[in-house]
Amino acid sequence: MVVDDHPMWRDAVARDLTEAGYDVVATAADGAQALRVIGAARPDVVVLDLQLPDTSGVDVTRGLRAACPAARVLVLSASGEQQDVLDAVKAGAVGYLLKSAALPDFLEAVRRTAEGDAVFTPGLAALVLGEFRRLASVPAAGGRDAPSLTERETEILRMVATGMSYKQIATRLVLSHRTVQNHVQNSLGKLHLHNRVELVRYAIEHGLAGAPEPGGSA
Amino acid sequence: MIIPGGRPQQAQRGSSEPLWRAIAVFRFASVGYAALRVAVIDRADYSRPDWAWAVIAVMTAWTVATTIAYARPERRTRTLLSVDLAVTACLLLSTAALQYPQAPRHGVTPVTATWLAGPVLAWGVRYGRRAGAIAALIMCGCDVALVRGAAFGVALNGLVLLLLAGVIVGHVARLGAEVEAERQRVIEVEAASRERERLARDIHDSVLQVLAMVQRRGAEAGGPAAELGRLAGQQEAALRALVGSGSGETADDAAPGSPGNVDVRAMMLSAQTDRVTVSVPAQPVLVPTAAAGELASAMRAALDNVRLHCGERARAWVLVEDEPDRVTVTIRDDGPGIPDGRLAEAAAAGRLGVSHSISGRLRDLGGSASIRSVPGDGTEVELRLPHGASAAVARSAERA
Numbered sequence: 001m002v003v004d005d006h007p008m009w010r011d012a013v014a015r016d017l018t019e020a021g022y023d024v025v026a027t028a029a030d031g032a033q034a035l036r037v038i039g040a041a042r043p044d045v046v047v048l049d050l051q052l053p054d055t056s057g058v059d060v061t062r063g064l065r066a067a068c069p070a071a072r073v074l075v076l077s078a079s080g081e082q083q084d085v086l087d088a089v090k091a092g093a094v095g096y097l098l099k100s101a102a103l104p105d106f107l108e109a110v111r112r113t114a115e116g117d118a119v120f121t122p123g124l125a126a127l128v129l130g131e132f133r134r135l136a137s138v139p140a141a142g143g144r145d146a147p148s149l150t151e152r153e154t155e156i157l158r159m160v161a162t163g164m165s166y167k168q169i170a171t172r173l174v175l176s177h178r179t180v181q182n183h184v185q186n187s188l189g190k191l192h193l194h195n196r197v198e199l200v201r202y203a204i205e206h207g208l209a210g211a212p213e214p215g216g217s218a
Numbered sequence: 219m220i221i222p223g224g225r226p227q228q229a230q231r232g233s234s235e236p237l238w239r240a241i242a243v244f245r246f247a248s249v250g251y252a253a254l255r256v257a258v259i260d261r262a263d264y265s266r267p268d269w270a271w272a273v274i275a276v277m278t279a280w281t282v283a284t285t286i287a288y289a290r291p292e293r294r295t296r297t298l299l300s301v302d303l304a305v306t307a308c309l310l311l312s313t314a315a316l317q318y319p320q321a322p323r324h325g326v327t328p329v330t331a332t333w334l335a336g337p338v339l340a341w342g343v344r345y346g347r348r349a350g351a352i353a354a355l356i357m358c359g360c361d362v363a364l365v366r367g368a369a370f371g372v373a374l375n376g377l378v379l380l381l382l383a384g385v386i387v388g389h390v391a392r393l394g395a396e397v398e399a400e401r402q403r404v405i406e407v408e409a410a411s412r413e414r415e416r417l418a419r420d421i422h423d424s425v426l427q428v429l430a431m432v433q434r435r436g437a438e439a440g441g442p443a444a445e446l447g448r449l450a451g452q453q454e455a456a457l458r459a460l461v462g463s464g465s466g467e468t469a470d471d472a473a474p475g476s477p478g479n480v481d482v483r484a485m486m487l488s489a490q491t492d493r494v495t496v497s498v499p500a501q502p503v504l505v506p507t508a509a510a511g512e513l514a515s516a517m518r519a520a521l522d523n524v525r526l527h528c529g530e531r532a533r534a535w536v537l538v539e540d541e542p543d544r545v546t547v548t549i550r551d552d553g554p555g556i557p558d559g560r561l562a563e564a565a566a567a568g569r570l571g572v573s574h575s576i577s578g579r580l581r582d583l584g585g586s587a588s589i590r591s592v593p594g595d596g597t598e599v600e601l602r603l604p605h606g607a608s609a610a611v612a613r614s615a616e617r618a
Contacts, residue, residue, distance in 0.1 A: 006427050012434065051423045078426040079461050086500045100430040100454045103437065122497045122535050129539060130499020137542060161497050162550040163535030168595070 001026045001043035003034045003060070004076070005053050009099070013047060013076075013106075020107050022114075031055035035063045043071050045114050048093070050077040050084055058087040065092040074113045086127045090195045094188070095119025117181060118188045125161035128187060129154070135194070147190040156183045233394035237343045237387070238294075241336065242285040248333035249278050255331055263321040270316045273309055273329050280305055284336070294344050303337040303353055307360045310334050314364060328364060335383055342388030350384030422461045429454035452492050459490035479504040482545070485514040486538050489521060496536045503540040505603065509583050513547065513603060516579045516587070520549040520599045527597075528553025544585070544604040556591040576601070 002017070002024060004010040014024045026041035028034035031052050038046070046064055050057035061073050075088045075096040085096050095118055097109050109119045120128075132149050149157065159169045166180045173180070256270045264270050284302055287293050313328040328334070334357055342350025358377040365373050429450045436447015481502040490496045505513065517536060524534045534551040576599065580587040585603035 078423045082500045122495050126497030127500050161537045162548050
């Protein structure tokens, strides 16, 4: 499913995906429409523009994950605004790509998203690293629950952030390609988990009766 | 939304409220003082004390009436103020009927005592210095008429004070109004610029999208269109870098951190191009202002080296990390790498482009730099700046 408010982009992306052999089951021009349509469409991958007119991409991500937990969200951003992308990833997006990325990179990203791999650009890796560091330094709430990366995971994320491909990392660290991928997946998983835990705790603390369904209970 | 027309008037009224309250307090206190004088201090000078008390009662009633009237800005009209002036003057002049004839000539205070300054102050606050001065002169005129030139020298003090009071209060009121108006203007400008910023963000995103689209189409179409697409791609990267660094600065304004620190992300992001990717954390990375410029220069030096040794097409990645104890900037390229020993060789031979400029800068800042290169796997330059190191260096530099 393609969600983008820019008609040209929407059509272009849909066309590129179709030509590459994917089945575009739905398109939407804004957050509300996307949420309406996803129930019936049941896509495997959602290509989501972060800059939507009515709601923030973050809220849409959360909503989509809640409505269709099996869908994997790939976020497209025109300006690469750091905090927005980080929030979307924390809300359950599995990867992020700049709109200016070349077509082959984009198709590769979609393929990996569909297969369940996280799409980590250097920018995203840096954001995730920064987020873990921030969580480690926040004293009270973080405290016992602060998720942290293992040394290996940190090392690998740093390498991703400096533009190394998984293959290059695997060669340098003498690991298998799959292992590197798993480490990256795990880092993202920790972030998602932490975010869900935080949401639930927030709901409990604020007495929100019937705490929200753990959105993307995978 | 602030409505433009009539703003100066509103501003004046807003800022003069405390002054009106002060006038009310002054009048009540003065009535008390006047009563005290009639009852105790000047008792002997009053030939008709009962009437004096009646006058005091009128003064009290009039003070209450005017205080209530002046409470609402729209009621402070020339009419009311003139009536106030007239009533006060009459009560002043009534002293003639209340005291023994020779009393004023000996400089005894009129029955109104200090209360007669009330309308003078009111005129000053409402209509400015000149109005205050004129009201003061009118009141003084009445006072002189009362005295009939006899004890003029003694009365002069009081007259001068009254004039001063009228003028000063008027001046203060005007100043207050001007400050208030200025503040309104600033608020308006700020709101307008925030609105512009928001619009700019939307426009930036639209432009970026269109440029990205042109790049894509160009690549698909091939031929001359591909060149156009490539140019569009370059511009897209440049604009994105500009937008990124711009919003970095506003975030800095919002959370300034300790004085002298600056968010170094903005400077780093501005180096972004279609071949250079800059990755930063989502939170501000604060570094002392002096060090930030040097760090950015060191980064650019490293990027220049990449272009120099690996060609224009080489790609580079810059990673900015904010660790608890230090800030780390890593610059990696995908060039051919530097053969073993070449680096040390160059340093020894005195061609210090790489090592001197970059390492030297970092050392001056109290940090360090290291270069690692694997032939075939690119070169990595790591700049490390401990928190607090550059501050200490700056302090010792100042002392030196």
